[in-house]
Amino acid sequence: MTKSAKKISLLFIVLLTLFLLGGLFLLFQDREGPQITFSHTFESISPDLPVFVTVHDSASSVKSVDIRVRFQENEVPITLQTYSEGKQEQTVPFSLANAGLKNNDVFDLEITATDGSFGGFGFGNKNTVILPLRLDTSPPRISIKSSTPYVRKGGAACVVYSLSKEVRQTGVKVNELFFPAFRQDNGEYLCFFAFPYFMDNKDFNPQLAALDRAGNLNTIDLPVTRMNRQFKQDSIAISQAFLDEKAAEFESMVPGDMSDIERFLAVNGRLRRENAAALLEMGKNTAPRVLWQGSFLRLPRAASRAGFADRRSYLWEGQKIDEQTHLGFDLASLKQAPVPAANGGTVVFTGSLGIYGKLVVIDHGLGLQSLYSHLSEISVENGQQLNKGDILGKTGTSGMAGGDHLHFGILLSGLEVTPLEWLDDHWIKDNVIDRAKEAGIALPEFIPSPPAEAPAEKKKAPVRKARPGQKRP
Numbered sequence: 001m002t003k004s005a006k007k008i009s010l011l012f013i014v015l016l017t018l019f020l021l022g023g024l025f026l027l028f029q030d031r032e033g034p035q036i037t038f039s040h041t042f043e044s045i046s047p048d049l050p051v052f053v054t055v056h057d058s059a060s061s062v063k064s065v066d067i068r069v070r071f072q073e074n075e076v077p078i079t080l081q082t083y084s085e086g087k088q089e090q091t092v093p094f095s096l097a098n099a100g101l102k103n104n105d106v107f108d109l110e111i112t113a114t115d116g117s118f119g120g121f122g123f124g125n126k127n128t129v130i131l132p133l134r135l136d137t138s139p140p141r142i143s144i145k146s147s148t149p150y151v152r153k154g155g156a157a158c159v160v161y162s163l164s165k166e167v168r169q170t171g172v173k174v175n176e177l178f179f180p181a182f183r184q185d186n187g188e189y190l191c192f193f194a195f196p197y198f199m200d201n202k203d204f205n206p207q208l209a210a211l212d213r214a215g216n217l218n219t220i221d222l223p224v225t226r227m228n229r230q231f232k233q234d235s236i237a238i239s240q241a242f243l244d245e246k247a248a249e250f251e252s253m254v255p256g257d258m259s260d261i262e263r264f265l266a267v268n269g270r271l272r273r274e275n276a277a278a279l280l281e282m283g284k285n286t287a288p289r290v291l292w293q294g295s296f297l298r299l300p301r302a303a304s305r306a307g308f309a310d311r312r313s314y315l316w317e318g319q320k321i322d323e324q325t326h327l328g329f330d331l332a333s334l335k336q337a338p339v340p341a342a343n344g345g346t347v348v349f350t351g352s353l354g355i356y357g358k359l360v361v362i363d364h365g366l367g368l369q370s371l372y373s374h375l376s377e378i379s380v381e382n383g384q385q386l387n388k389g390d391i392l393g394k395t396g397t398s399g400m401a402g403g404d405h406l407h408f409g410i411l412l413s414g415l416e417v418t419p420l421e422w423l424d425d426h427w428i429k430d431n432v433i434d435r436a437k438e439a440g441i442a443l444p445e446f447i448p449s450p451p452a453e454a455p456a457e458k459k460k461a462p463v464r465k466a467r468p469g470q471k472r473p
């Protein structure tokens, strides 16, 4: 052998050793098959349910996912996915629609995932999960237990119903909005829902929906007696003095280089929509039981400045520059008047929120919440339990407010509804307490407030025939 041939063969041996060592390293580095996780946990499964299996390998890539059903002696392949892109995580959607199973068939769902390592003697590490399951094709039956709800545009209503089986989710669907129902002690479901202020009478078609644990969905029309109503038109002149006064506050809400008017329009439009979305999100944070009792308290000794769902035009030098819907009541009292909690509940938000300025939101349970906005001072904390009348802060001008006042709102699952109904003992008795009672649910009974408590408000306390349009002083 020549000297150079010796050199080459030595180099070859070194390379081979390195290669083998590298292989051994990989072999021992990844000895585990991929992790398999599911989008759902289940003991039974609907053939309609789209399921997602996520396969993750912490050390190498996912090479294949094999999903099959074992039923008696049969083996039915559902899907086989193979991958060459070397990703550490893959998600596989599947359903059992074509598995050839019948209702109540008991079977095994078998998922095998293989990684792209040198483990398993070069075939990759495997992991297999076997789930014993039952096929369930029967959606929950829905039986309405309370009489036909009466609901006005912008207002609320309640319904009680029973379900034939356990559910994952149930409630009233109004187009894209969902109002969850809550199971009561007697097993019935109670749901508050709204006729949204922005919806035409003909478009308001509430449905009861129930999704069982297996993934079967039942949806039925919910009959309601609906009442249309017209909301007030209103206009507000925007002055340079107002824009100057709010300049710093508005700039902190919508920063950037723009004119005062452009910034005002961004706050009043885009930010307003973002704030509404935040309230919808907040509406999900609700107790599964009623925390309130009797009618809601109105800010004492306060004049009404604006009503619910007033259609507001904004004028600049006589020209209309914007139009928005005012949601809630504007109540003006003394400057920095103490603000009482309208009813019992838990504080779920304190802080600044765009056009609402300094804001407190109280959760009263079952999706019902109240909102106190434009405050100058907040004296409660998140999570604090409040009784009706407890002071939560002081009125002010923070956010999109010209003069000192309280903007008071009532929300159902985060959607603003007219507060008028909830200020009215009779409305609550007829539309909530009695509806629940006829379906065997005892809500905390109405306790008449002593007449000494703000008698001036008693007279003004809106009843069903009062319209916000009549309330402007």
Ligand SMILES: [Zn+2]
Binding pocket: 306, 326, 327, 328, 329, 330, 406, 407, 408
């Ligand atoms: Zn307001």
